[in-house]
Amino acid sequence: MTAPYTHLVPSVRSLRPSATLAINERSNALKDEGREVFKLGLGQSPFPVPETVRASLERHAGEKDYLPVRGLPALRHAIKEWHHRRDGIDAMDRHVIVGPGSKELLFILQLVHDSRLTIPSPSWVSYAPQAQILEKDVDWVETQFDNGWNLTAEALENVCKQDPTQPRLLILNYPNNPTGMSYSADALSAIARVARAYRVVIISDEIYGEVDHGHGHTSMAEFYPEGTIVSSGLSKWCGAGGWRLGYCIFPDALKPLADAMAAVASETFTSVSAPIQYAAVEAFLDTPSIQQYLHNSRRILGALGNWIGQRLTQAGLRVHTPQGGFYIFPDFEPLRKKLAKRGVYTSAALTEVILDETGVACLPGVCFGRRADELTVRLSFVDFDGTRALQYLGSISSSKSLSQDDIQRLCPPTVTAIQRLAEWCEALV
Ligand code: PLP
Numbered sequence: 001m002t003a004p005y006t007h008l009v010p011s012v013r014s015l016r017p018s019a020t021l022a023i024n025e026r027s028n029a030l031k032d033e034g035r036e037v038f039k040l041g042l043g044q045s046p047f048p049v050p051e052t053v054r055a056s057l058e059r060h061a062g063e064k065d066y067l068p069v070r071g072l073p074a075l076r077h078a079i080k081e082w083h084h085r086r087d088g089i090d091a092m093d094r095h096v097i098v099g100p101g102s103k104e105l106l107f108i109l110q111l112v113h114d115s116r117l118t119i120p121s122p123s124w125v126s127y128a129p130q131a132q133i134l135e136k137d138v139d140w141v142e143t144q145f146d147n148g149w150n151l152t153a154e155a156l157e158n159v160c161k162q163d164p165t166q167p168r169l170l171i172l173n174y175p176n177n178p179t180g181m182s183y184s185a186d187a188l189s190a191i192a193r194v195a196r197a198y199r200v201v202i203i204s205d206e207i208y209g210e211v212d213h214g215h216g217h218t219s220m221a222e223f224y225p226e227g228t229i230v231s232s233g234l235s236k237w238c239g240a241g242g243w244r245l246g247y248c249i250f251p252d253a254l255k256p257l258a259d260a261m262a263a264v265a266s267e268t269f270t271s272v273s274a275p276i277q278y279a280a281v282e283a284f285l286d287t288p289s290i291q292q293y294l295h296n297s298r299r300i301l302g303a304l305g306n307w308i309g310q311r312l313t314q315a316g317l318r319v320h321t322p323q324g325g326f327y328i329f330p331d332f333e334p335l336r337k338k339l340a341k342r343g344v345y346t347s348a349a350l351t352e353v354i355l356d357e358t359g360v361a362c363l364p365g366v367c368f369g370r371r372a373d374e375l376t377v378r379l380s381f382v383d384f385d386g387t388r389a390l391q392y393l394g395s396i397s398s399s400k401s402l403s404q405d406d407i408q409r410l411c412p413p414t415v416t417a418i419q420r421l422a423e424w425c426e427a428l429v
Contacts, residue, residue, distance in 0.1 A: 011134070011135045015133065023041035023362075023363055024041055024042045024361075026361070027039050027041060027355075027361040030355070037355075037359050037360075037361055038360045038383050038413050038416070038417030038420075039380075039382075039383045040360055040361055040381065040383055040417055041362055041380065042382075043327065043382070044380075045236055045239045045382065045386070046239075046326070046383070046384055046385070046386030046389070047239040047297050047386035047390060048239050048387045048390070049238060049239045049243070050239070050283065050290055050293045052282055052289055052290070053240070053280070053282045053283045054279075056279040057278075060274075060275045060278035060279055061275050062275075063274035063275045063277075063278050064274060066270060066271055066274070067271040067272070067274050067277055069262050069266045069270065069271055070096070070262050071096065071097065071098025071247070071272065072098070072274075072278065073093065074278075074281050075098060075277050075284070076093045076096040076247075077093045078281045078284035078285060079098070079247055080092065080093050080096055081284070082286060083219070083230065083249060085286065086210075086217075087209075087217075088222060089221045091250075095249050095250045095252070095258070096248070097258060097261060097265070098245065098271075098272055098277065099248070099272060100269050100272050100273075101244040101246045102207055102231045102232060102233040102235070102247070104246070105246055106126075106130065106171070106203065106205070106231060107130045107133075108261050108264050108265060109169070109203060109229065109257065109261060110134055112257060112264060113167070113169050113257060115136075115166075115167040115169045116138070116139055116167070117136050117138045118139045118141060118168050118169065119140060119170070119171050120141050120143050120149075120155075121370060122365060122369050123140075123173065124173055124178070124205070125363075125367050125368060141156060143155070145318060145320075145331060148181040149176070149320075150174075150176075150181055150183055151172065152187070152190075153190035153191050156170070156191060156195070156200075157194045157198075160197075164198060167199075168200045168201070169200075169202075169203065170195065170201070171202075171203045172191070172220060173204075173205035173206075174205075174324070175208040175209070175211065175212050175322070175323055175324025175325040176324075176325070176327070177208065177325060177327050177378075178327050178329050178363070178378035179320065179327065179328075179329040180305060180320070180323060180325055180329065181323055181324075182212060182216075182323040182324050185222075185223075188218060188220055188222075189223045191223075192220065195224055196226075201227055201257070202220055202224060202227055202228045202229070203228075203231055203248075204219060204220035204228050204230050204231065205231045205232075206230055206231065206232050207231065207233055207236050208236050208237075208325035209232060209237075210236070210237035211237050211301055211325055211326070212298070212324035212325075213323055213324050214302070214324075221249070226251050226252075226253040226254075227254070229248050229254060230249040231246070232246065232247060233245055233246030234246070234280060236325065237297070238283050243279075244272065245277070292394075292398070293390070295398060296390050296393040296394070296398070299393060299401075299402060300402070300411070301324075301325070303406070303407055304407055304411050304414065304415075305326070305328060307415075307418075308322075308328055309321030309322065309328065311418055311422050312330050312418070312421075315421075316425055317334065317335070317425065318333055318334055319331065326380055326382050327378055327380055327381070328381065329365070329376055329379075330377060330379070331365075331375060332376070332377070333375050335375070335425060339428065342428070346373050346375075347365040347370065347372065347373075347376055348366055350364065350377060351363060354421065354424070358420040359417075359420070360379075360417045362377045362378060362379045362380075363377065363378045364376075364377055365377060365378070379421075381411075382414070383414045384414045384415075388410070389411065392410055
């Protein structure tokens with residue numbers, strides 16, 4: 001017998017491509033077969049990169065040199081200023097590290113910090129697999145529907161108490177993927193008290209902070225400045241997921257972590273693409289056109305999220321209306337008996353039957369750390385033409401609240417997808 005060529009390290013043997021990418025591929029395959037598919041699986045911004053930022057990329061296409069590992073100085077400065085203005089974060093340029101998407105930076109942070117990963121359930125799909133690759137232990141902390149699926153200070157303390165001297169890395173994400181929910185200042189302050197008491201390092205993943213629908217985002221760094229690393233990027237608020245630009249802001253107390261990260265970055269990705277970094281400076285200048293773009297993005301997402309929350313509640317689901325971002329996390333538990341008659345007992349089976357019978361692609365709650373037999377799913381309400389929607393808003397008063405008619409006009413096919421899903425729920429016997 002000949003020896004195999006490949007010898008995978010144990011930690012990646014059971015890894016599969018990220019669930020969000022897999023659903024996208026499956027939806028594309030169904031489309032290729034001629035089926036109508038609504039892509040509510042992948043969490044990609046529906047909006048275009050703002051015109052001024054695109055123009056800046058064109059102007060800088062000739063930039064070809066390697067840039068400093070931690071990022072272009074002008075960009076680090078612009079990011080620091082942006083967060084100072086918006087979140088009151090008191091940082092210096094040297095506290096910012098720029099990377100090729102925040103996903104990569106989160107991975108490197110997990111790599112350099114010798115700790116257990118602590119994450120609420122549900123959480124974004126990639127935190128736990130990253131820990132798995134690194135053979136890090138993960139503590140999932142349970143949350144409840146009634147708390148908006150949010151981590152509570154008590155639940156965090158219960159985990160920390162079990163081993164008070166264990167170094168921990170907590171990743172808190174809000175507005176949240178997959179739930180669409182955010183944290184109040186009181187809730188953040190209570191979590192900060194526990195984190196400080198147990199010296200927990202928090203990565204505050206605030207990548208949806210700019211698309212908080214009510215414009216009420218508050219950074220964790222305000223409550224726990226010495227122990228919080230703020231993580232964000234261009235992907236979600238600037239329509240630029242494919243540009244791959246993310247960053248972290250470190251406090252002085254965590255300088256050794258930042259230095260170790262920069263060392264790993266220098267041996268791996270080296271630096272983010274130069275034209276992208278030069279162009280990104282424009283995005284963080286807070287010009288009136290960027291402010292208008294954000295204002296209108298929030299108006300559309302807020303009105304659409306509201307309508308979806310109402311429609312799914314009417315269809316009998318347990319659901320919170322999202323407070324930010326572009327996700328909603330309905331629980332089909334009230335329909336459990338009817339679904340059982342159809343042989344559906346898990347969130348994975350539920351998303352399959354929904355895709356087959358309505359054409360709506362979405363992700364099962366199990367991908368986000370929920371129990372397999374719970375009937376939660378994540379819907380990304382991004383299947384619409386964001387360029388057209390923003391153009392329309394540009395033609396009406398910026399204070400007019402959007403009606404259901406506006407939403408229907410602006411956001412097909414998402415509206416059609418939600419109607420189909422709601423009617424499917426209503427027709428179950
Ligand atoms: N954090 C959350 C919660 C996300 O939803 C995503 C992307 O889906 C990321 C981080 C990573 O974003 P990027 O690597 O594009 O900066």
